[in-house]
Amino acid sequence: MKIISFGITKDITGSLLLDFNMGENPVSIADLKEGLFNKYPKLRGLSTLSIAVNNKYATNETIVHNQDEVALIPPVSGG
Amino acid sequence: MNQERYAKQIKLKGFGLPAQQRLQDSKVLIVGAGGLGTPCAQYLNGVGVGTIGLIDEDVISLSNLPRQTLFNEVEIGLSKVEVLAKKLSIQNTATHFICYKTFLTPVNAIAIISEYDIVVDASDNFGTRYLVNDSCVLLNKPFIYGALYSFEGQVSVLNYNNGPSYRCLFPEPTMPSNIPNCDDNGVLGVLPALIGTYQAIETIKIITGVGMPLSGQLLIIDTLSQTHFKITVYAKPENFLITQLKSTYMVPECTMLVxxxxxxxxxxxxxxxxxxxxxxxxxxxxxxxxxxxxxxxxxxxxxxxxxxxxxxxxxxxxxxxxxxxxxxxxxxxxxxxxxxxxxxxxxxxxxxx
Structure with a gap:
């Protein structure tokens, strides 16, 4: 599954784009988050993290497939 | 209105005199006269927005100069809003400037924002962003969101025509944010000018009715790869049930309270x-x-x-x-x-x- 990491999540995962293997079966965003948190524990510390699937905001219940593109969107405050 | 001055934009297809008149009649409040606020103010002033409000308590400091290029070395220590209004009113003597040498707070927000048609959120901290959001939701005013992180910027038009609000983009954390700001994380001089100018374009689109505003969409610009991502965002009804402001929002992280x-x-x-x-x-x-x-x-x-x-x-x-x-x-x-x-x-x- 293709993961795009914005803002601080890019600093945590180390790159804008990465491939993340959640197996062949569809999973919920909640499960995907848990998988990502296990691989990148610092993500768990973010108090707000929005997720988009195929360029649309998603919820914890949204189901993602291996061919989907998931974006990690943390808030940013700079100005 | 001086038609000769605005001839180039009046002749734009779909723009014309009516759009120019709408700019002239509009009142825009820019919250923050820093990296985002200065370029945004510069272009809103240039295109002929009739009334521009500027709110910021900060004074100009040396480390502002790489990205806030309207300010110069001899102005260090002077009020940002006063210097900005003075310079921009020379550029366009027809613009009416209103300066607020204070930060936006739950005490002053409603009174100030209610005087304007549109708000540009050019602040640099989460507390002010939620305060701008809640005030605009209460007053039913659209606002143009812009924010930065390292080499990335975000832009969106919020609380516009039943579109999403800032709380639909990012629910408020119950904790102080653990996202570094520009003071901790750094920012390249050019990026705020880019994002602030995008905010100016969206402001002009809302005022004139020209084009499709970035409502219901979050634009994320990654300047390192020069990629634009447009993410669809949905309005959540529960985020519009605000009946009053909170007594406190987080204080600006960029100020040195600690x-x-x-x-x-x-x-x-x-x-x-x-x-x-x-x-x-x-x-x-x-x-x-x-x-x-x-x-x-x-x-x-x-x-x-x-x-x-x-x-x-x-x-x-x-x-x-x-x-x-x-x-x-x-x-x-x-x-x-x-x-x-x-x-x-x-x-x-x-x-x-």
């Missing part, structure tokens, strides 16, 4: 056996790896639930790995508890352990 000490000061205090409470706000795992001998561990995320464990009669020193989380902890203790003396260990434990 006193800092460096590692050598901390060592000196330890040597003279100064009485103090050292709070290590890293995670339990980090704490168990290595920690300052007399420190107690209250992870940042637990602080709202565990601050009663702290002896507020003693000076408090907050510490973490780099000095960033501990700064947020210090800010939290100052704002939310009876703590009087709070110091952040600048640079963090990485410099001493």
């Amino acid at each position: 006193s800092s000490i460096d590692a050598s000061t901390l060592k000196e205090w330890q040597q003279v056996e100064k009485k103090m409470t050292l709070i290590d706000v890293r995670t339990a795992t980090e704490f168990s790896t290595a920690h300052w001998p007399s420190a107690i561990n209250i992870p940042l995320i637990d602080l709202p639930f565990r601050y009663s464990e702290i002896d507020f009669n003693l000076p408090i020193v907050t510490i973490c790995q780099t000095g960033s989380r501990s700064k947020q902890a210090a800010l939290y203790l100052i704002k939310e508890t009876v703590a009087q003396q709070v110091f952040n260990l600048q640079g963090g434990l990485q410099l001493i352990l």
Whole structure:
């Protein structure tokens, strides 16, 4: 599954784009988050993290497939 | 209106005199006269927005100059809004400027924002962003969101025609944010100008009705790869049930409310056996790896639930790995508890352990 990491999540995962293997079966965003948190524990510390699937905001219940593109969107405050 | 001055934009297809007149009649408030606010104000002034409000308590500092290029070295220490209004009114004498030499607060927000048609959120901290959002939702005003992180920027039109609000983009955390700001993380001079100018374009689109505003969409621009991502965002009805402002929002993180000490000061205090409470706000795992001998561990995320464990009669020193989380902890203790003396260990434990 293709993961795009914005803002601080890019600093945590180390790159804008990465491939993340959640197996062949569809999973919920909640499960995907848990998988990502296990691989990148610092993500768990973010108090707000929005997720988009195929360029649309998603919820914890949204189901993602291996061919989907998931974006990690943390808030940013700079100005 | 001086038609000769605006001839080039009046002749644009779909624009014409009516759109120019709408710009002339419009009142725009720009919250923050920094990296985003200055370029945005510059172009709104240029295109002929009739009334521009500028609100910011900050004064110009040396480290502003790489990105706030309207300001110069001899103006260091002067009020940003006053210098900006003075310069822009020379560029366009027809613009009516209203300056507020203060930060936007829950006390002044409703009175100020209600005077305007549209708000540009050019602030630099989460507290002001939620305050702008809640005020605009209460007053039913659209606002143009822009924000930065490192080489990335975000832009969106919020609270417009039943579209999403800032709370639909990012639900408010219950904790001080753990996202570094520009002060901690740095920003390249060019990026705020780019994002601030995008905010100006969206403002003009809303005023004139030309084009498709970025409502219901979050534009994320990554300048390192020069990629634009447009993410569809949905309005959540529960985010529009606001009936009044909160009494406090987080204070601007870019202001220096938190006193800092460096590692050598901390060592000196330890040597003279100064009485103090050292709070290590890293995670339990980090704490168990290595920690300052007399420190107690209250992870940042637990602080709202565990601050009663702290002896507020003693000076408090907050510490973490780099000095960033501990700064947020210090800010939290100052704002939310009876703590009087709070110091952040600048640079963090990485410099001493």
